[in-house]
Amino acid sequence: MFSVCVIGTGNVAYHFSKIILENKNLKLSQVIGRKKELDFEFKLNINYNNNLNSIADADLYLICVSDVTIKEISKKIKDKSNSVIAHCSGSTNINVLKNHKNFGVIYPLQTLTKKKKIDFYKTPLLIEANNRNSFKKINFFSKSICNQVIKCNSDERAYVHVSAVFCNNFVNYMNFISQKILESKKIDPKIILPLVSETANKLVQLRPIEAQTGPAIRKDMVTIKKHLHLLENSDFFYLYKILTNSILKNTDELQE
Template sequence: MIKVCILGGGNVAYHLTNILLKTKNIELVQVYNRTLNHIKYLEKFTSVTNSLNQLKEADIYIICISDNCIETISKKLNFKNKLVVHTSGGIGIDELKCQANKGVFYLLQSFSKERAVNFKEIPICYEATLKKDEELLEKLAKSISNHCYKINSNQRKSIHVAAVFVNNFVNHLYHIGNEICKKNKVPFEILWPIIKETAAKIETLTPLEAQTGPAKRNDTKTLKKHQAMLTQNQQEIYTLLTKSIFNTYGEKL
């Protein structure tokens, strides 16, 4: 039985709490959050607290709070011989400033409270300074997911920035697509199949192979027509991404 304590009440904490409560061989002994109200609904299932002095004994303390606060909160954990991990993609293991042993437990998914997630499909990147802790994290990871990776801090930071491109930026392009549809009284749903197909394609073709469209062909007539239909901000994005696509294939010729 692995005893776990979660610190945080945001989206990651919410989903991780849910799955750990349901997972065999894991005991979620406590959830901490600065604002008790956000985790009050958990009282039926586990202990909740808003005081770091009242943290219970656990094997792993999982810090699921915003990147900016990880250092501060970790400094306040004054126990030793336990494992403290954070769940951030962009923060190194060294930014944990506690006396305890250190690790990282990064869930590579975009969480919203409104959407259920299938943990079995979520890649988990784990890392620890001690071999025994690495094994403990591997065990924890494998108990909730089928995709567990031992990843060092530099690699994890690169995954985090790659995820910004394929998640945050991609979603923003969906937003622009939606804006264009709204302006022209076209239902956004009309784009859903191509969005899904574009995402599905990369499992059988590399994105380099899957690329199509006027930028790759340098179809300047179409490029000009498109530009004329866009707002200034959309034009800037269109121009830069078109240039980047064109250069990518220009280089390969």
């Protein structure tokens, strides 16, 4: 059976471990981390070890650690026959693993936290490999756990990662601000949730260019002024202004 060793105990490690355990064609040989014990959420039926020097044999070593430690951690893994070493980082070049014989990348394009269940099978996996053998293994593994496996080189993946920062991190931050504004007026921030969901639903059906609404795209300077007035003493006055100006600038392309 195809065996996988997961290195790391964070959100990405957790979700990979879970989906491997659920798959009949895969074996989770080990999870390796620095912690003495795994987090509560992670307490699956797992062979856990916190000594990087006692890594068990596996067909695939999946490095799910912070970007800056990938290289250092990978040095602890000894190449064994046809085993492949892969990292899961969006913005890290495949060549960080070039001291190995077989290496590659499996980047899950999704926001993963232990607290939140997810259909991992629908998470796009962006894969890259240094040779045919590595590709074969990485591709087999990825297709076993996911129905959207996409070949993607390190340069492309870096742009995908920036793109994800805009549509996830910055989107989440926009919602942080949105709820802050409601809280400042003692309004229940939950009233905004149907709008949050529908905003995303729309993006699945329409292109952002078709879905864009609001005062900026309408060049509705009266409303924009009203809004800036309301935000006058807020941390977010400046952001509202910058974002509105950016939409106004792109207005020729964006059309309501």
